[in-house]
Amino acid sequence: MADPLSLLARRLSPAFAAVAGAEVDPVVRPSEHADAQVNGALALAKTLGKSPRDVVALVLEHAGDMSDVCSDMQVAGPGFVNVVFTDRFLAEQLSLAMRDSLLGVAPVDSKRKFVVDYSAPNVAKEMHVGHLRSTIIGDALVRMLSFVGHEVVRENHIGDWGTPFGMLIEHLVDLGEADAAHELGVGDLDGFYKEARRKFDADDTFKERARTRVVALQGGDEDTLHLWKTLVSESTKYFNHVYGLLDVLLTDDDLAGESKYNTLLPEVVQRLSRLKMLVESDGAEVVFPEGYTNRDGDPLPLIIRKGDGGYNYATTDLACVIDRVEKIGADVSLYVVGAPQAQHLQMIESVSRAAGWLSDNSAMVHVAFGSVLGADRKMLKSRSGDAVKLASLLEEAVDRANRAITEKNPEMADAQREEAARMIGIGAVKYSDLSSDRVKDYVFDWDRMLSFEGNTAPYLQYAHARICSIFRRADIRREAVRTVVPTLDAPQERALTLRLLQFDSALWDALDKYSPHRLCTYLYELASEFTTFYEHCPVLRADSEELRDSRLFLCDSTARIMNAGLSVLGIRAPEMM
Numbered sequence: 001m002a003d004p005l006s007l008l009a010r011r012l013s014p015a016f017a018a019v020a021g022a023e024v025d026p027v028v029r030p031s032e033h034a035d036a037q038v039n040g041a042l043a044l045a046k047t048l049g050k051s052p053r054d055v056v057a058l059v060l061e062h063a064g065d066m067s068d069v070c071s072d073m074q075v076a077g078p079g080f081v082n083v084v085f086t087d088r089f090l091a092e093q094l095s096l097a098m099r100d101s102l103l104g105v106a107p108v109d110s111k112r113k114f115v116v117d118y119s120a121p122n123v124a125k126e127m128h129v130g131h132l133r134s135t136i137i138g139d140a141l142v143r144m145l146s147f148v149g150h151e152v153v154r155e156n157h158i159g160d161w162g163t164p165f166g167m168l169i170e171h172l173v174d175l176g177e178a179d180a181a182h183e184l185g186v187g188d189l190d191g192f193y194k195e196a197r198r199k200f201d202a203d204d205t206f207k208e209r210a211r212t213r214v215v216a217l218q219g220g221d222e223d224t225l226h227l228w229k230t231l232v233s234e235s236t237k238y239f240n241h242v243y244g245l246l247d248v249l250l251t252d253d254d255l256a257g258e259s260k261y262n263t264l265l266p267e268v269v270q271r272l273s274r275l276k277m278l279v280e281s282d283g284a285e286v287v288f289p290e291g292y293t294n295r296d297g298d299p300l301p302l303i304i305r306k307g308d309g310g311y312n313y314a315t316t317d318l319a320c321v322i323d324r325v326e327k328i329g330a331d332v333s334l335y336v337v338g339a340p341q342a343q344h345l346q347m348i349e350s351v352s353r354a355a356g357w358l359s360d361n362s363a364m365v366h367v368a369f370g371s372v373l374g375a376d377r378k379m380l381k382s383r384s385g386d387a388v389k390l391a392s393l394l395e396e397a398v399d400r401a402n403r404a405i406t407e408k409n410p411e412m413a414d415a416q417r418e419e420a421a422r423m424i425g426i427g428a429v430k431y432s433d434l435s436s437d438r439v440k441d442y443v444f445d446w447d448r449m450l451s452f453e454g455n456t457a458p459y460l461q462y463a464h465a466r467i468c469s470i471f472r473r474a475d476i477r478r479e480a481v482r483t484v485v486p487t488l489d490a491p492q493e494r495a496l497t498l499r500l501l502q503f504d505s506a507l508w509d510a511l512d513k514y515s516p517h518r519l520c521t522y523l524y525e526l527a528s529e530f531t532t533f534y535e536h537c538p539v540l541r542a543d544s545e546e547l548r549d550s551r552l553f554l555c556d557s558t559a560r561i562m563n564a565g566l567s568v569l570g571i572r573a574p575e576m577m
Contacts, residue, residue, distance in 0.1 A: 438516070
């Protein structure tokens with residue numbers, strides 16, 4: 001743990017405990033007037049019936065000599081303490097952090113197993129911009145959780161089962177398996193689906209064939225299952241193409257389609273029946289979770305089995321809970337799913353806890369997110385009015401980035417420019433999403449997200465590339481300065497060091513709230529702090545070799561944390577651009 005605020009809190013905790021007779025949070029926060037401010041005495045004073053300043057005096061007396069950490073501790077206002085850290089303490093902490101494989105980030109105290117449910121496209125349908133947020137946010141959370149040491153299981157809960165597959169399989173039969181596979185293989189999944197739907201709506205004979213085919217599929221007919229697997233296989237190839245463009249971690253091994261849980265659906269019914277939780281309502285078997293009502297105040301049901309014997313989405317989601325807890329052993333299940341699913345997931349959790357499938361030690365967390373909007377602040381659509389296809393959007397991002405790099409650096413070699421364009425274009429799309437508070441909608445704006453100024457991926461990536469160029473110009477290996485303990489004579493050096501040491505708290509703050517935008521904010525502040533440092537503190541033209549190496553150490557530290565921070569967001573940091 002390298003964050004000086006956390007270290008100060010840990011150092012003061014015994015003193016607060018001695019005064020309070022119990023553990024008390026020292027409440028150490030950043031301050032505009034000093035490096036840190038200790039506010040814990042304000043609340044403790046009320047408990048003890050003393051003035052905050054008297055409590056502070058007692059705490060400082062118990063704390064003893066703090067000169068190895070603090071150069072100044074001033075009691076101010078009603079009873080808080082303004083703290084200034086010693087330059088030596090900050091320099092040593094940064095040096096220690098840079099020798100650490102996690103760059104000063106504290107690893108998890110107690111390792112837990114997380115199952116992260118995200119992306120979830122539908123077979124025989126193209127991924128559109130609506131899948132963007134789930135995929136990007138989920139991928140970032142997977143990376144962050146893994147970085148600090150948790151065990152993470154990725155689950156891509158694709159829609160690969162249900163009544164639509166009757167019409168899709170029959171359309172495949174009409175086309176011929178080879179021709180259908182080719183049509184799906186070139187990425188025209190929407191065309192395939194729309195044509196199947198058109199035939200289903202217009203042709204009663206086709207409609208009857210489709211319904212018969214659903215029965216055969218659910219009954220395990222071998223030929224039907226073969227055709228179904230063709231649909232899934234060709235769609236999966238398309239998904240992998242998009243995931244490759246988007247540079248996320250999902251692979252075929254992470255697929256957990258609705259079909260996976262088929263054999264568990266009757267067991268869900270049996271278990272709920274044994275627990276006497278099932279109720280018959282209008283011919284269907286339902287569960288009424290406690291506390292959920294409709295607009296009229298009537299109990300709101302989760303339909304478990306329909307009147308015709310078919311299962312509902314709720315049944316599959318309950319089967320997911322059983323599988324993830326009992327088979328995978330999940331301590332925490334994260335559902336990276338749009339905000340409109342909030343009530344449904346709350347009801348699933350309520351039933352699962354009532355049934356005993358989720359214990360007090362098991363968490364089910366809905367990582368909700370808002371929508372991607374167009375300039376008109378309505379759902380982002382293509383010019384034709386359809387949902388924007390994700391593959392097309394990503395390809396356009398790379399193309400726009402390529403043009404921007406060509407304008408900014410026309411001398412760059414073609415291969416380097418294409419590689420950088422991919423990093424910058426995809427990074428711009430990801431960062432634009434991740435830097436927005438996930439619970440809010442955000443407006444998709446090409447000009448803003450690809451700008452080299454402001455809180456954007458290109459700005460951060462350019463800061464990283466600029467640091468790499470410093471070492472290239474000096475013909476110095478970055479590793480050569482990593483044993484340096486920096487000197488912090490200039491205020492800009494000191495400010496940059498303080499910001500570098502906040503990587504620990506910034507990452508954990510983002511992770512604790514499942515909110516990547518908090519890490520984005522930190523990285524932007526770090527890049528801005530570096531810019532100020534670089535403008536005021538000559539590096540290669542420093543007054544001495546010792547000072548040059550000290551500042552090169554700060555440059556390298558910034559690049560390493562910038563690269564690590566972008567990496568856990570799923571964004572690459574080019575060394576040239």
